[in-house]
Amino acid sequence: xxxxxxxxxxxLRRVLLAAAEEELSEKGGEAFSLRRVAKRAGVSHGAPAxxxxxxxxxxxxxxxxxxQRFIEAxxxxxxxxxxxxxxxxxxxxLGYIDFASAxxxxxxxxxxxxxxxxxxxxxxxxxxxxxxxxxNEVARIxxxxxxxxxxxxxxxxxxxxxxxxxxxxxxxxRLSRFSFLADMNATDRDAIFSELILRACTVRSS
Amino acid sequence: xxxxxxxxxxxLRRVLLAAAEEELSEKGGEAFSLRRVAKRAGVSHGAPAxxxxxxxxxxxxxxxxxxQRFIEAxxxxxxxxxxxxxxxxxxxxLGYIDFASAxxxxxxxxxxxxxxxxxxxxxxxxxxxxxxxxxNEVARIxxxxxxxxxxxxxxxxxxxxxxxxxxxxxxxxRLSRFSFLADMNATDRDAIFSELILRACTVRSS
DNA sequence: TGTACATCAGTGAACGCGCGTTCACTGATGTAC
DNA sequence: TGTACATCAGTGAACGCGCGTTCACTGATGTAC
Numbered sequence: 001x002x003x004x005x006x007x008x009x010x011x012l013r014r015v016l017l018a019a020a021e022e023e024l025s026e027k028g029g030e031a032f033s034l035r036r037v038a039k040r041a042g043v044s045h046g047a048p049a050x051x052x053x054x055x056x057x058x059x060x061x062x063x064x065x066x067x068q069r070f071i072e073a074x075x076x077x078x079x080x081x082x083x084x085x086x087x088x089x090x091x092x093x094l095g096y097i098d099f100a101s102a103x104x105x106x107x108x109x110x111x112x113x114x115x116x117x118x119x120x121x122x123x124x125x126x127x128x129x130x131x132x133x134x135x136n137e138v139a140r141i142x143x144x145x146x147x148x149x150x151x152x153x154x155x156x157x158x159x160x161x162x163x164x165x166x167x168x169x170x171x172x173x174r175l176s177r178f179s180f181l182a183d184m185n186a187t188d189r190d191a192i193f194s195e196l197i198l199r200a201c202t203v204r205s206s
Numbered sequence: 207x208x209x210x211x212x213x214x215x216x217x218l219r220r221v222l223l224a225a226a227e228e229e230l231s232e233k234g235g236e237a238f239s240l241r242r243v244a245k246r247a248g249v250s251h252g253a254p255a256x257x258x259x260x261x262x263x264x265x266x267x268x269x270x271x272x273x274q275r276f277i278e279a280x281x282x283x284x285x286x287x288x289x290x291x292x293x294x295x296x297x298x299x300l301g302y303i304d305f306a307s308a309x310x311x312x313x314x315x316x317x318x319x320x321x322x323x324x325x326x327x328x329x330x331x332x333x334x335x336x337x338x339x340x341x342n343e344v345a346r347i348x349x350x351x352x353x354x355x356x357x358x359x360x361x362x363x364x365x366x367x368x369x370x371x372x373x374x375x376x377x378x379x380r381l382s383r384f385s386f387l388a389d390m391n392a393t394d395r396d397a398i399f400s401e402l403i404l405r406a407c408t409v410r411s412s
Numbered sequence: 413t414g415t416a417c418a419t420c421a422g423t424g425a426a427c428g429c430g431c432g433t434t435c436a437c438t439g440a441t442g443t444a445c
Numbered sequence: 446t447g448t449a450c451a452t453c454a455g456t457g458a459a460c461g462c463g464c465g466t467t468c469a470c471t472g473a474t475g476t477a478c
Contacts, residue, residue, distance in 0.1 A: 012421080012422090028320050029236070030235070030236055030319065030320065030321060033463075033464065033465085034464085034465070034466095035463075035464065035465075036463090043422075043423095044422070044423050044424065045423095045424090045464095045465085045466095046422080046423065046424075046466085046467085046468090047421075047422060047423080049465095049466075049467085050420085050421055050422075051421090054465080054466085055465075108318060111374070111378055111380075112314060112318050112374070112378060113236065114234050114236065115236060131383065150386050153384060153386060154386075154398060154402075156384075157381070157384060157387065157398075157402070158368075158402050158405065160371070160375065160380075161367075161368055161371035161372050161375060161402065162364075162367055162368060162371060162406070163371075164371040164374060164375055165366070165367035165368060165369075165370040165371025165372075165374070166367050166371075168317070168318070168370060168371070168374050169366065169367060169370055172317055172318060174317075174366075175363070177337065178359060178362075178363055180356050180359060180360075181363070192360060192363075196360075196363070196364050196367065196406065199364065199405060199406055199408065200368070200402065200405055200406060202405065216454095218454080218455090239430075239431065239432085240431085240432070240433095241430075241431065241432075242430090242431095249455075249456095250455070250456050250457065251431095251432085251433095251456095251457090252433085252434085252435090252455080252456065252457075253454075253455060253456080255432095255433075255434085256453085256454055256455075257454090260432080260433085261432075
């Protein structure tokens with residue numbers, strides 16, 4: 001938007017990422033084309049080459065941005081939650097689910113796709129940050145360093161697994177089978193999901 | 207193999223499904239082409255049209271076959287397990303994970319892809335059978351009909367979620383972060399996974 | 413402030429490729445008598 | 446058992462399409478003096 005012309009509008013990199021995300025949402029992750037992204041961004045199909053090496057490069061960057069927004073979604077839930085360690089962990093899980101529901105195709109790109117380059121430093125750093133956040137939340141409950149406490153680290157696996165499983169089944173529309181869940185209001189559903197996340201966690205009672 | 211000629215070999219439908227599965231395994235679910243499947247099956251690219259309406263039809267059928275093998279993987283684990291209701295549920299979860307590990311691309315086709323036609327009776331029946339199996343296993347523990355017992359049905363959600371989350375994170379190579387798990391032998395790892403699955407289940411203590 | 417020049421970031425034509433689908437065809441198989 | 450014929454299930458050429466990538470180009474912007 002810096003200028004009306006598409007020449008040097010200064011923002012194309014960001015615009016392409018946004019367009020790629022829209023493409024992903026609309027067409028699903030299985031059909032994705034750089035040419036359509038360029039078209040959506042209002043630019044010729046050769047233009048992206050000036051900003052990304054290839055379509056894999058663009059998707060890798062998009063996945064990395066995704067992890068940042070993923071963390072933000074968790075923080076948003078945590079701000080609204082009680083401050084005790086368990087409520088915070090549960091809120092983080094709800095944020096995990098929020099993010100997946102709101103951005104299913106991006107979530108799939110981040111967790112189930114082989115398209116992004118997982119060796120890329122920018123992507124692996126973003127993903128690591130999300131993981132470390134989870135470890136810290138469990139550590140607040142266990143009052144140990146999970147890296148030195150297998151029981152706590154098992155709870156990290158458990159909490160991650162439950163959040164991830166709920167998120168993935170939800171966006172695959174598998175939970176709509178459960179009419180008692182589907183008919184619930186959001187608050188009650190959140191309460192059930194929080195309970196499931198905390199069930200998985202045993203360190204609190206140690 | 208009924209005859210050396212490719213004409214009327216009588217088995218092409220099955221051969222195409224097998225070839226499609228191999229393609230999926232090797233190339234991943236994101237790049238899939240009917241022409242390559244035909245080539246792999248040793249047949250001209252026009253031949254599949256005599257057996258499947260289109261590539262979506264083939265993948266739908268493959269997903270349906272997948273659910274049958276998915277159930278078999280669970281039964282295999284259950285045969286080796288103790289016969290009490292809880293051990294059987296845990297074994298079923300381990301079978302879920304076995305299947306995903308052994309057939310990651312097929313698992314993704316079944317649970318995370320939009321390519322198969324979920325309205326298809328053959329697919330939805332197969333998927334329903336897998337679901338009913340899980341409901342029955344929880345019912346054996348709760349000694350209630352989960353369709354009339356929300357607490358039991360919540361445990362169905364929980365057990366499914368944990369099994370699915372573990373399976374999906376495992377094939378996304380996310381669990382290799384956990385060195386204590388990655389360094390374990392299979393038996394110990396199974397014990398941890400079983401514990402996680404049963405943690406999710408509360409009806410047994412009611 | 414004005415001018416010359418370098419660099420940046422677009423354009424759009426061109427390339428070769430693999431895709432799904434269609435279709436006239438034909439060889440193999442099955443059936444009627 | 447033999448023959449005529451129908452049907453089945455392949456073949457392979459042809460179609461139009463969208464893809465990623467390359468490249469000579471050019472207009473816009475930034476810099477030196």
